[in-house]
Amino acid sequence: MMYSKQLTYLFLFLFLWATGYSQKIITLKEAVETAVNNYPSIKAKSNYINASKAAVEQTKRETLPNFILSIQQDYGTVNGQNGALYGLGGYGVASSGAALPSQNWNAGFGGLYLTNINWDFFAFGRVKERVKAAQSYIVRDENDQQQELFQHQIKVAAAYLNLLAAQRITRSQQYNLNRADTIKKVVTTRAKNGLIAGVDSSQANAEVSNAKSALILAKDAEQERANQLALLMGIPQQDFMLDSLFVNTLPAAFVDTVTVMHPLLQYYKSRIDVSEQQLKYIKTLKYPTFSLFGVFQTRGSGFSSNYTVDQSAYTHDYIEGIKPTRSNYLLGVGATWNITSLARIKQQEKAQSFVSKGLQEEYNTINLQLKAQQSLAETKIANAIANYNEAPVQVKSASDAYLQKSVLYKNGLTNIIDVTQTLYALNRAETNRDIAFSNVWQSLLLKAASMGDFNLFISQVK
Numbered sequence: 118m119m120y121s122k123q124l125t126y127l128f129l130f131l132f133l134w135a136t137g138y139s140q141k142i143i144t145l146k147e148a149v150e151t152a153v154n155n156y157p158s159i160k161a162k163s164n165y166i167n168a169s170k171a172a173v174e175q176t177k178r179e180t181l182p183n184f185i186l187s188i189q190q191d192y193g194t195v196n197g198q199n200g201a202l203y204g205l206g207g208y209g210v211a212s213s214g215a216a217l218p219s220q221n222w223n224a225g226f227g228g229l230y231l232t233n234i235n236w237d238f239f240a241f242g243r244v245k246e247r248v249k250a251a252q253s254y255i256v257r258d259e260n261d262q263q264q265e266l267f268q269h270q271i272k273v274a275a276a277y278l279n280l281l282a283a284q285r286i287t288r289s290q291q292y293n294l295n296r297a298d299t300i301k302k303v304v305t306t307r308a309k310n311g312l313i314a315g316v317d318s319s320q321a322n323a324e325v326s327n328a329k330s331a332l333i334l335a336k337d338a339e340q341e342r343a344n345q346l347a348l349l350m351g352i353p354q355q356d357f358m359l360d361s362l363f364v365n366t367l368p369a370a371f372v373d374t375v376t377v378m379h380p381l382l383q384y385y386k387s388r389i390d391v392s393e394q395q396l397k398y399i400k401t402l403k404y405p406t407f408s409l410f411g412v413f414q415t416r417g418s419g420f421s422s423n424y425t426v427d428q429s430a431y432t433h434d435y436i437e438g439i440k441p442t443r444s445n446y447l448l449g450v451g452a453t454w455n456i457t458s459l460a461r462i463k464q465q466e467k468a469q470s471f472v473s474k475g476l477q478e479e480y481n482t483i484n485l486q487l488k489a490q491q492s493l494a495e496t497k498i499a500n501a502i503a504n505y506n507e508a509p510v511q512v513k514s515a516s517d518a519y520l521q522k523s524v525l526y527k528n529g530l531t532n533i534i535d536v537t538q539t540l541y542a543l544n545r546a547e548t549n550r551d552i553a554f555s556n557v558w559q560s561l562l563l564k565a566a567s568m569g570d571f572n573l574f575i576s577q578v579k
Contacts, residue, residue: 144360145277145578148350152273155351159269162262169254176251180244182236182409190228190439195420196220215425225419225431226438232413241404250394257387264380271566273349274574275559280342281359282555287335289547294328296519296540301325303527317533324537331544364554367505368561368577371498379487379569385480392473399465405454415441490567497560505557508550515539515546 153159195214237244304321347354378386419438421430432438519539525531558574565574 142358142360145274145363146575148277148346149270149273149575151352152269152350153266156269156349157351159262159265162258162265166255166258166262169251169258173248173251173255176244176248179247182234185231185233185235187229187231187233190226192224192226192438194222194224195424214420217428221428223420223428223431225433226417226435227419228417228439228441230415230441233410234412235408235410237406237408239407241401243398243401243404243406246394246398246401250391250398253387253391253394257384257391260380260384260387264384267380267569267571269349270571270575271562273346274562274571276342276346276349277359278364278555278559278562280339280346280357281361281364282551283335283339283342284359285361285551285554286548287332287339289544289551290328290332290335292547293540293544294325294332296543297321297324297328300523300526300533300536300540303523304533307529320533320537324540328544363577363579364558367502367557370577371561371564377570381483381569382480382487385476385483389473389476389480392469392476396466396469396473399462399469402462402465403459405452407450407452409450410447411449412447413444414446415444417441417443487567487569491564494560494564494567497556497563501553501556501560504549504553508546508553511546512543512550515543519543 193210193212195212196217301318301321301324304317308318343357344354346357417438417440419432419434421427421432424430519536519542522531522536522539526533526536561577562574565571
């Protein structure tokens with residue numbers, strides 16, 4: 118029975134051990150790829166591109182002639198009256214009949230069958246410019262997606278590095294707590310044996326409590342970083358096991374030149390192009406439109422041709438009323454030109470020109486910011502490398518000092534204050550080391566962000 122219980126515990130231990138260590142390590146490249154595939158805002162940009170492409174097709178099809186079929190069947194009177202009128206707003210009745218001396222309420226059926234073709238065949242390049250304007254929206258939306266993709270890659274990489282640094286700081290704080298707890302055990306033992314004053318125990322307890330608080334804060338910061346990374350990756354919040362090997366070394370190279378325009382600048386430039394294309398289209402509105410048109414019309418009526426002299430010459434028969442009896446056709450060419458629109462279009466041109474100038478200044482602002490960011494990135498790289506080189510020296514010196522003071526304290530040759538001071542120094546050095554290692558890669562990421570080429574960063578990650 119005892120053997121069976123021990124075997125059960127053994128299997129449980131092996132299962133928990135295998136579960137804990139089977140968690141997959143997520144590399145930086147995998148995190149970026151997952152984020153790119155999952156994040157909703159990037160998917161939204163794809164839909165905007167598809168919408169712009171559909172708008173271009175719709176604009177192209179507007180160049181097709183209008184081909185209209187119309188059928189109507191009516192029942193009503195045909196009293197005519199001499200006089201002039203204007204169908205204001207499209208309201209009115211187009212009844213045709215003799216202008217008789219008095220009103221009557223004779224009514225019959227009638228029908229109208231109409232085919233109309235209308236084609237604006239020439240408008241001084243208006244349709245062509247409108248298509249180009251619609252196509253410029255596609256380019257703008259594609260550049261918007263690329264800059265969104267680039268910005269998101271930078272954000273995910275930064276979040277990954279921040280979480281990695283937070284995990285290493287948490288580990289350092291755990292080491293610090295272990296050291297403080299070890300000191301506490303030594304102090305407690307020596308105090309019980311009357312070798313030191315009891316106040317040392319209070320000091321040791323305070324250091325353990327302080328180390329626990331620091332560890333809690335570190336875990337809290339780590340959890341925040343993990344939440345941020347999960348959000349950017351578009352996945353549920355979880356505990357991440359990250360690849361930390363590449364952070365322990367310097368990047369192989371810090372490339373200074375790129376051959377592509379920054380995605381953000383490309384997007385702002387495409388906004389200017391859209392405005393300029395809109396301006397070209399607006400200018401074509403000043404010119405007339407030439408049209409071809411053709412109409413074929415057939416009518417039926419329940420009123421006879423001699424109804425003018427015989428008001429009984431009509432029928433209530435539906436079939437007789439809607440049967441086609443008279444047809445007409447018409448072909449023509451025409452031009453329309455709203456002269457008063459010239460004044461309005463002139464103001465439209467002026468407004469669109471100001472929009473283009475405003476977009477150009479926004480482009481200049483972004484360009485200025487990116488150049489400043491490049492200069493800052495160079496400074497940060499130099500400082501990060503310097504701190505990276507100093508970090509191991511600080512840790513080695515602080516570790517040696519702590520070891521020396523702790524050994525002296527165990528042998529009664531120094532006091533607890535000296536030990537705690539070296540404990541502080543070692544904890545600070547380890548924390549600085551964790552931050553310094555991450556800062557080198559953060560500075561390279563900042564440079565890639567300022568130069569607009571994520572490959573400058575991700576190609577260095579092994």
